[in-house]
Amino acid sequence: MDERVDVERESGLAGLGRTLRHLREKAGKSLGQLAQETAYDKSYLSRLEAGKRLSKMAVMEDLDRYYGSGDLLVQLWKVARHDAFKDKYKEFMRLEATARVMHVFTPGVPGLLQTEEFARGVLSGAQATAGNTEEVDEQVAARMGRQLLLRRDSASNVRFIIDEYAFRRPAATAKTWDDQLLRIEAVALWPNVVLQVLPFATGVHHLMDGSLTLLWQRDGSAVAYKEGNGGGELIDGAEEVLRHRLSYDRLRDLALPPPDSLAFIRGVLEDHRS
The missing domain is CATH 1.10.260.40 (lambda repressor-like DNA-binding domains)
Known part of the structure; x- marks a missing residue:
């Protein structure tokens, strides 16, 4: 062709x-x-x-x-x-697709780890109407497509820090939540992924009002992307990116180590099933 x-x-x-x-x-x-x-x-x-x-x-x-x-x-x-994403996210998506290293903090289940059914519930939300079904379908398809980044041959090395809050608000149906927890558990074992849980015991922290993603390219350049309150900001100034990297590092030091995080996720799964 x-x-x-x-x-x-x-x-x-x-x-x-x-x-x-x-x-x-x-x-x-x-x-x-x-x-x-x-x-x-x-x-x-x-x-x-x-x-x-x-x-x-x-x-x-x-x-x-x-x-x-x-x-x-x-x-x-x-x-x-x-095209299923708003224009303001396109530059971030372009950089995400070529990133060599990615560090992510989210208060909820990261989009890159969501199952299709869980994503549909998140994207539908309280605003779901009979008239926006196709829009939600498109956003779900686009989100599932983004997840290919984690499984391609040149996949990024990714660290996720997920707030405990994400594990205390289950999906609407038991099966959807079970599948979602199993998905997170499986990805946590992938060789290119490190996953940590930030426990409630940490108390108030400096990223409670949104999510933060740090991206490093093969040429060493880096950007930060902050999202919250319905908007996102792409930051490429070297000093600001460094400030956000140090902010992320402080949060990483407060999070559970990866083995303890995996045990925590399995404990949530066991409690859910019982």
Whole structure:
């Protein structure tokens, strides 16, 4: 396949939609035929081709197999998923995707560790309405796509510090929470991940009002990203980044060591099941 998208001239979603339409027309298929042969709803496929909907990556894998297009659609989907995020996060996401080292503190379960069902509950929230279902679907798909960062061949070395608060507010259903705890436990054992729990016994601390992410690139450059109260700030000044790194280091020293953190998570899981 020689199809490529000029990302400087069109959005990722538009480029993916254009390519989907081109592949279908090249195959001589109508939308109705495609729907019948792939078992996907016709109106759903139409919205994908119009660039109005972001699918799950598995849909693109299915269509790549159907069209015999290698991994073209999957690669374009990875570009398109960025459109599901607001513009102010795009630069952070670009840097996150190329980071060599990542340090994260969150008061809740980090997006990079959330299961699909847990993420859906978080992203739906109290504002969920019948009219925003598609928007939530797109945000969930984009969040799941971000998690590929942890499992690629050149995966970042990542340290998570998670406030105990995250483990004391379970998901709406028992199975969703069970699956989420198992997910965190599993990731904590990955060789490129260090995970620590910040216990309530620590008391009041300086990052209680939001999350903090530090990213280091291969060339040694670093940025900090703070998020809270509905907004985010990307910080690239060397002195400010250093200040936030020292802030993170102080929190790391207060957190449980990784083995104790893993035991804590397993204890929460056992208590939940009992």
